[in-house]
Amino acid sequence: MELQGKTAVITGGAVRVGKAITLALAEAGCHVFIHYGRSATPALETQQAAQAYGIRAEIYSADLNDATVVQSIIPAATAAFGHVDILINNAAIFPEEDSFTGTDLALWDELFYINLRAPFLLCQAFAAQRPSDRPGCIVNVLDARVRRPYPDHFAYRLTKSALWQMTEMLAHELAPHITVNGVALGAILPPPGKGQDYLDNLAQARVPLQRPGSAAIVAQNVLHLLRQDFLTGVILPIDGGEFL
Numbered sequence: 704m705e706l707q708g709k710t711a712v713i714t715g716g717a718v719r720v721g722k723a724i725t726l727a728l729a730e731a732g733c734h735v736f737i738h739y740g741r742s743a744t745p746a747l748e749t750q751q752a753a754q755a756y757g758i759r760a761e762i763y764s765a766d767l768n769d770a771t772v773v774q775s776i777i778p779a780a781t782a783a784f785g786h787v788d789i790l791i792n793n794a795a796i797f798p799e800e801d802s803f804t805g806t807d808l809a810l811w812d813e814l815f816y817i818n819l820r821a822p823f824l825l826c827q828a829f830a831a832q833r834p835s836d837r838p839g840c841i842v843n844v845l846d847a848r849v850r851r852p853y854p855d856h857f858a859y860r861l862t863k864s865a866l867w868q869m870t871e872m873l874a875h876e877l878a879p880h881i882t883v884n885g886v887a888l889g890a891i892l893p894p895p896g897k898g899q900d901y902l903d904n905l906a907q908a909r910v911p912l913q914r915p916g917s918a919a920i921v922a923q924n925v926l927h928l929l930r931q932d933f934l935t936g937v938i939l940p941i942d943g944g945e946f947l
């Protein structure tokens with residue numbers, strides 16, 4: 704897909720990996736609808752940075768825990784832009800305590816609502832608004848760790864495993880007009896509260912390429928998937944070989 708003049712919704716598009724994707728799309732000439740949850744000030748800053756590329760950028764707050772609110776996102780974007788060509792399901796939560804024994808029902812529900820139900824509802828709404836003769840693209844942001852069935856981050860892994868499966872299922876379901884791909888991230892950014900040193904040391908020990916990735920590398924690969932019109936159902940690991 705040629706990105707110039709297209710319109711994209713990016714969930715969690717105001718900060719960190721989502722911000723890098725938003726700004727890379729804007730730099731490529733794509734109008735951006737930046738969804739955010741709590742990051743109101745960063746959303747305004749990202750909106751201004753996107754507008755500096757000469758495209759239209761809108762911001763929209765929606766709590767992904769709330770199904771009704773989630774279902775308002777695509778209609779709000781179509782009201783702003785007329786239609787949506789691209790959906791990037793980036794937003795997710797990654798709780799520190801999420802073991803088999805330590806995950807209570809409230810945390811389980813929150814993880815599944817935000818990390819899986821919200822992308823499902825957004826894909827549904829996105830597909831429903833696409834004219835059947837115009838191409839569309841979905842990219843889901845996944846986690847490369849689910850390639851190995853270790854029990855850490857128990858419920859989080861299950862949400863991302865299901866989203867991985869949903870990516871492949873929707874590649875079938877939404878063909879031929881909508882491509883559905885994913886990027887599966889490894890060590891990209893340190894978790895909140897941890898510095899770059901933490902990630903560098905972790906990558907040195909665990910990643911074959913002995914260095915972490917970056918949000919910019921993720922954004923480049925998302926744009927690559929969007930531009931390739933013969934790729935669908937592709938999950939691109941961006942993990943420096945960590946989960947081979």
Ligand SMILES: NC(=O)c1ccc[n+]([C@@H]2O[C@H](COP(=O)([O-])OP(=O)(O)OC[C@H]3O[C@@H](n4cnc5c(N)ncnc54)[C@H](OP(=O)(O)O)[C@@H]3O)[C@@H](O)[C@H]2O)c1
Nearest residue numbers: 715719720739740741742766767793794795846888891892
């Ligand atoms: N960072 C990594 O190295 C890494 C590794 C593997 C996979 N990933 C995946 O890559 C993606 C981005 O990672 P990241 O580290 O940039 O994530 P992050 O810093 O944790 O940001 C998560 C985003 O999700 C949004 N969000 C969370 N809960 C929400 C809610 N209830 N309602 C609305 N928005 C909500 C946040 O929006 P607000 O801030 O506006 O609330 C934020 O923009 C995620 O899908 C993550 O699982 C990242």
